[in-house]
Amino acid sequence: MTKPAYQRVLLKLSGEALMGDDPFGINRATIERMVADVAEVSKLGVELAVVIGGGNIFRGVAPGAQGMDRATADYMGMLATVMNALALADAMRQQGITARVMSAIGIEQVVEPYVRPKALQYLEEGKVVVFAAGTGNPFFTTDTAAALRGSEISAEIVLKATKVDGVYTADPKKDPHATRYEQITFDEAIAKHLQVMDATAFALCRDQKLPIKVFSIVKPGALKRVIMGEDEGTLVHV
Numbered sequence: 001m002t003k004p005a006y007q008r009v010l011l012k013l014s015g016e017a018l019m020g021d022d023p024f025g026i027n028r029a030t031i032e033r034m035v036a037d038v039a040e041v042s043k044l045g046v047e048l049a050v051v052i053g054g055g056n057i058f059r060g061v062a063p064g065a066q067g068m069d070r071a072t073a074d075y076m077g078m079l080a081t082v083m084n085a086l087a088l089a090d091a092m093r094q095q096g097i098t099a100r101v102m103s104a105i106g107i108e109q110v111v112e113p114y115v116r117p118k119a120l121q122y123l124e125e126g127k128v129v130v131f132a133a134g135t136g137n138p139f140f141t142t143d144t145a146a147a148l149r150g151s152e153i154s155a156e157i158v159l160k161a162t163k164v165d166g167v168y169t170a171d172p173k174k175d176p177h178a179t180r181y182e183q184i185t186f187d188e189a190i191a192k193h194l195q196v197m198d199a200t201a202f203a204l205c206r207d208q209k210l211p212i213k214v215f216s217i218v219k220p221g222a223l224k225r226v227i228m229g230e231d232e233g234t235l236v237h238v
């Protein structure tokens with residue numbers, strides 16, 4: 001049997017993808033399917049840390065936040081990721097995976113705080129670690145949290161599981177003529193202002209020489225193919 005291409009990965013799961021076809025919130029069938037994908041690769045022995053987004057519940061720059069103080073809106077966004085993290089960890093428990101949620105903001109009665117050595121210990125024990133509350137700072141995104149935590153835990157790659165199946169020449173949801181890159185350098189992605197990830201996340205990964213794979217979480221089996229090193233999505237590299 002072929003072996004997984006990676007031993008430790010940081011998986012960024014889109015908050016918005018959790019909505020499925022619903023207008024907001026968490027779609028039960030969608031979260032169960034996503035967790036089934038995670039369970040499949042966890043069983044291969046790959047150490048998995050997850051950063052979950054919050055856009056399905058609250059996005060700091062959304063119309064609903066108009067007129068709000070940006071930092072306040074961002075803290076609401078971070079709290080939204082805590083809710084998603086709890087839902088995700090519970091869905092994992094139901095599918096036989098042991099998960100631990102760690103929050104970047106103090107909320108001890110609900111989840112344990114992020115402590116790097118503890119996270120590393122959980123990973124070594126084969127538990128899935130779910131990082132909640134992004135970086136813990138306003139003006140950042142959960143993509144940047146993925147770059148940061150990925151660097152901290154020495155992940156071999158950041159896997160950005162999103163609604164599109166890779167990095168395109170332009171936003172494929174707006175431009176039907178956009179074409180997908182098989183691979184692209186960080187410098188090119190930043191210079192071309194490709195919006196699939198924010199520039200802070202790209203820059204951090206570039207400086208840490210931490211590659212990113214952008215792929216679709218909607219496409220069945222895509223996560224496993226990425227983990228097995230098969231041709232899927234777009235690789236962003238130094």
Ligand SMILES: Nc1ncnc2c1ncn2[C@@H]1O[C@H](COP(=O)(O)OP(=O)(O)O)[C@@H](O)[C@H]1O
Nearest residue numbers: 014015016162163167168170171173194195196
């Ligand atoms: N050049 C591009 N290539 C791919 N996707 C892009 C590009 N520009 C913008 N996008 C958009 O970026 C979205 C993913 O980024 P983001 O909003 O951070 O999603 P999430 O964090 O929920 O995964 C995609 O759904 C896509 O519509």
Ligand SMILES: O=c1ccn([C@@H]2O[C@H](COP(=O)(O)OP(=O)(O)O)[C@@H](O)[C@H]2O)c(=O)[nH]1
Nearest residue numbers: 015016053054055060074077134135141142
């Ligand atoms: O380090 C962080 C991570 C997230 N957020 C806030 O939380 C929201 C939800 O995260 P994100 O948009 O990255 O989630 P996703 O795109 O995956 O749904 C963001 O819009 C920000 O308002 C933040 O302020 N700091």
